[in-house]
Amino acid sequence: MVVTGTVHLVGDHIDTDAIIPARFLVTTDPQELGKHCMEGLTPGWVQRVQRGDILVAGENFGCGSSREHAPLAILGAGIPVVLAKSFARIFYRNGFNMGLPLLELGEAVDTIADGHRLTVDVTQGVVENHSTGAQIHVQPVPAFMLEMLQAGGLVGYVRQRLGGGA
Amino acid sequence: MGQTLAEKILERHTDTAVDGPGQIVRCRISLALANDITAPLAIKSLRAMGVTRVFDPQRVVLVCDHFTPNKDIDSAEQVKTVREFARQMGIVHYYEGGDVGVEHALLPELGLVGPGDVVVGADSHTCTYGGLGAFATGLGSTDVAAAMALGETWFKVPATIRVDITGMVPPYVGAKDFILEVIGRIGVAGALYQALEFAGPVVEAMSVEGRMTMANMAIEAGAKAGLFAADSATLAYTEAHGRQGDSPIAPDADAQYARRLSIDATGMSPRVACPHLPENVRPVEEVAGIPVDQVVIGSCTNGRIEDLRAAAHVLRGQRVAKGVRLIILPASPKAYRQALDEGLLATFLDAGAVVGPPTCGPCLGGHMGILAAGERCIATTNRNFRGRMGSLDSEVYLASPAVAAASAVAGTIIHPAQVAA
Known part of the structure; x- marks a missing residue:
């Protein structure tokens, strides 16, 4: 999976209340949730996002609640991939389950600025920064998670299990 | 090689030997849990998976506690979806109305969780059951949906940070202060992908x-989890809550830990987490005098009977400061009833508190105590992220029931010893 887009940079410990405040959790519709993506960080944040843009974050992105509405809001906002120094663990599972790939870049995040243009190859674990010319190589997505993505996410995986037996 | 609590419990639920951190294991679960916010998404995923029945209708628990009593039409629709699903699937443990408690206060009281269990819940505070010696962790709705369908889930075996608590515990210092101290020391990402294991003489003497x-x-x-050994106190607790046949569980003496931390309780003062992260922890003296507009006592962290007793101890014979709203939400019907029987509710009402039903409500900025711009709250809840309880321009401080109650009386953050009679 390869994506090219413009970076929207956010800081450390962006919590799920920042990604999608609880008052919007009265729907499960990704499009509706997407309208309020990051509203707990900056009201109106989503208006700067073009479909295909890339979210880049600091440490512990997605900490806090287990709400799957958080990756859904990001997908609903048209963001196909998130890069971060590190991810909170529930969010990490939720991202892949919802079909939102996540790449852990560690300290290399510090070489990326707001507005940079990136091409991200999730399968190979390569991030090309067109604005600086730099190439960042990271651990690709674990094989286990890729298998699940290939099965169409967790929903597809369970469908297979139930259909074909364990 | 010896095993940590996390390794030991996970191994009981899988067919392979657990060798150590990093290994991915497929585990049979004891219980799967969701609430009125997360269950609707799980139900949507179950339908997309083509699931027509849950793995065991006795071991799926649905608790409508977050936006209940339903705060608006959309929340009422969500609860309706969960209710109808529960009926359709024959789910035994469905809770709403007068049966509802804040889920993590409710389940242990109903005897639904015991030592050695593996519990997954579509709620991040599912880790609460680690206090009973269960490996319990929060997952997203679709992960929990898969667990409801298959009766199993996968985990990466976590490395463990061992925390030992020793010393003489001063008055007005307790569990909340210790956990805030741990978070303050290691930070909000300090145990990322790891388990915390708590031990030491103070923990052994601590109530369940x-x-x-x-x-x-x-x-x-x-x-991923916060774990305690299950000892005689645990077994007495689970037995008192209707369980039979539970057995003790402890880590091996030669278990391998990624890191060790020790806390000396001697001379410690109550802790307060300042805005806007739970790691911004200070001794109460350093934040004393900060005025508050609202005080919330309740939640899955501190809404149990012991917490209500601690608040009542401080509030007895006192009045809430003028202009301060004290909201007390017992976290379960049983705690509510017991507080009534023990006269605690009368103490709260005499002090000028609002006593509300069990609900997560204000903790996550849902309802029943939302903050306006510029307002400040001290709460016994678990998160103080920016905007968590309302306006992005409001502030939340986290503390124990005793500190919260004392601050309601003083109108400013204060050490409870300065207020209690």
Whole structure:
């Protein structure tokens, strides 16, 4: 999976209340949730996002609640991939389950600025920064998670299990 | 090689030997849990998976506690979806109305969780049951949906940080202060992908409710689980709540830990987490005098009977400061009833508190106590992220029931010893 887009940079410990405040959790519709993506960080944040843009974050992105509405809001906002120094663990599972790939870049995040243009190859674990010319190589997505993505996410995986037996 | 609690419990639920951290294991689960916010998404995923029945209708628990009593039409629709699903699937443990408690206060009281269990819940504070010696962790709705369908899930075996608590515990210092101290020391990502294991003489002497308060906030350090050995106190607790046949569980003496931490309780003062992260922890003296507009006592962290007793101890014969709203939400019907029987509710009402029903409500900025711009709250809840309880321009401080109650009386953050009679 390869994506090219413009970076929207956010800081450390962006919590799920920042990604999608609880008052919007009265729907499960990704499009509706997407309208309020990051509203707990900056009201109106989503208006700067073009479909295909890339979210880049600091440490512990997605900490806090287990709400799957958080990756859904990001997908609903048209963001196909998130890069971060590190991810909170529930969010990490939720991202892949919802079909939102996540790449852990560690300290290399510090070489990326707001507005940079990136091409991200999730399968190979390569991030090309067109604005600086730099190439960042990271651990690709674990094989286990890729298998699940290939099965169409967790929903597809369970469908297979139930259909074909364990 | 010896095993940590996490390794030991996970191994009981899988067919392979657990060798150590990093290994991916497929585990049979004891219980799967969701609430009125997360269950609708799980139900949507179950339908997309083509699931027509859950793995065991006795071991799926649905608790409508977040936006209930339903705060608006959309929340009422969500609860309706959950209710109809529960009926359709024959789910035994469905709770709403007068049966509802804040889920992590409710399940242990109903005897639904015991030592050695593996519990997954579509709620990050599912880690609370670590206080009973269960490996319990929060997952997203679709992960929990898969667990409801298959009766199993996968985990990466976590490395463990061992926390030993020793010393003489001063008055007005307890479980909440210890867990805030841990989060303050290691930070909100300090235990990311890891488990916390609590031990030492102070932990051994700690009530099971206190242990659940500590395990509850393991997630606030990024941890997958917060674990306590199950000892005679645990077994007495689970037996008193209708369980039979539970057995003790403890880590091996030669278990391998990624890191060790020790806390000396001697001379410690109550802790307060300042805005806007649970790691911004200070001794109460350093934040004393900060005025508050609202005080919330309740939640899955501190809404149990012990917490209500601690608040009542401070509030007895006192009045809430003029202009301060004190909101007390017992976290379960049983705690509510017991507080009534013990006269605690009368103490709260005499002090000028609002006593509300069990609900997560204000903790996550849902309802029943939302903050306006510029307002400040001290709460016994678990998160103080910016905007968590309302306006992005409001502030939340986290503390124990005693500190919260004392601050309601003083109108400013204060050490409870300065207020209590």
